[in-house]
Amino acid sequence: MCGRYAASRGAEDLAGVFEVERWEPEEALEPDYNVAPTKEVHVVLDRPVKDAQDARPVRQLRKLRWGLVPSWAKNPEGAARMINARAETVHEKPSYRRAFAARRCIVPADGYYEWVTGTEERELEVEGKRKRPRKQPYFVTPADGSVFAMAGLYEFWRDRTLPDDHPRAWWVTCSVITTEAERAPLAVAPDRGPRSLADIHPRMPLMLTPDRWDAWLDPARTDPEDLRSLLAPPPEGLMRAYPVSTAVSNVRNNGPELLKELAAPEEGTLF
Numbered sequence: 427m428c429g430r431y432a433a434s435r436g437a438e439d440l441a442g443v444f445e446v447e448r449w450e451p452e453e454a455l456e457p458d459y460n461v462a463p464t465k466e467v468h469v470v471l472d473r474p475v476k477d478a479q480d481a482r483p484v485r486q487l488r489k490l491r492w493g494l495v496p497s498w499a500k501n502p503e504g505a506a507r508m509i510n511a512r513a514e515t516v517h518e519k520p521s522y523r524r525a526f527a528a529r530r531c532i533v534p535a536d537g538y539y540e541w542v543t544g545t546e547e548r549e550l551e552v553e554g555k556r557k558r559p560r561k562q563p564y565f566v567t568p569a570d571g572s573v574f575a576m577a578g579l580y581e582f583w584r585d586r587t588l589p590d591d592h593p594r595a596w597w598v599t600c601s602v603i604t605t606e607a608e609r610a611p612l613a614v615a616p617d618r619g620p621r622s623l624a625d626i627h628p629r630m631p632l633m634l635t636p637d638r639w640d641a642w643l644d645p646a647r648t649d650p651e652d653l654r655s656l657l658a659p660p661p662e663g664l665m666r667a668y669p670v671s672t673a674v675s676n677v678r679n680n681g682p683e684l685l686k687e688l689a690a691p692e693e694g695t696l697f
Contacts (some may be wrong), residue, residue: 431538449487471531472643493584494601499601513605513657517650525579533578537567569613577603577632614666632634
């Protein structure tokens with residue numbers, strides 16, 4: 427799954443990486459090293475500009491809320507549970523299938539956090555002892571330092587309790603697509619701990635390599651079967667993972683220190 431990630435690149439940097447044609451300075455976000463569900467996030471999408479004479483799709487960098495609200499939802503209360511969509515079923519699930527066909531985006535990140543339960547705590551759970559597991563967080567990121575481009579969907583939702591001219595009348599929300607985690611060896615693995623992404627968690631965000639960006643964002647591609655070919659996992663061996671401080675487990679903590687690599691997992695969280 428993807429329940430937390432880091433996004434430190436500025437809007438201008440992202441605009442250059444993704445060849446963005448339009449972005450609004452007032453929508454630029456500050457670096458966020460602990461992005462959690464329901465926060466506002468940067469996404470890249472191709473869409474005609476409202477009120478423009480030219481109806482062609484324009485690549486834009488937009489600020490959306492993480493946690494998709496389907497257009498038909500009565501209220502946005504379930505947004506925090508709609509942060510991920512499974513690649514295997516996204517084309518058929520009522521909450522995602524319309525967005526999959528017409529409203530796809532890229533969610534840029536430095537990488538994502540995932541938590542693994544330590545061996546000792548797992549053994550206690552097997553023995554039936556009710557000690558709460560203490561989990562070690564890992565940061566997963568491209569080994570070459572490039573942007574982690576997560577496949578995403580976005581959707582519009584109208585709050586009918588508000589007038590048309592209210593700034594909160596329309597919600598624009600997004601979700602990250604996940605796929606089965608790689609079982610191949612990591613490009614760079616910690617000295618002690620997981621050797622593959624699947625050793626950390628069975629799911630991972632679907633990373634799009636640059637050769638798939640244009641096809642994924644193209645709103646002219648609407649056939650679900652055609653689009654499903656773009657959901658293939660990226661080539662193996664592109665990622666590295668390393669242990670980071672358990673401070674990231676608290677959403678109130680934020681800062682570049684959360685990305686600092688630990689020499690070994692924290693005491694009590696050995697893999």
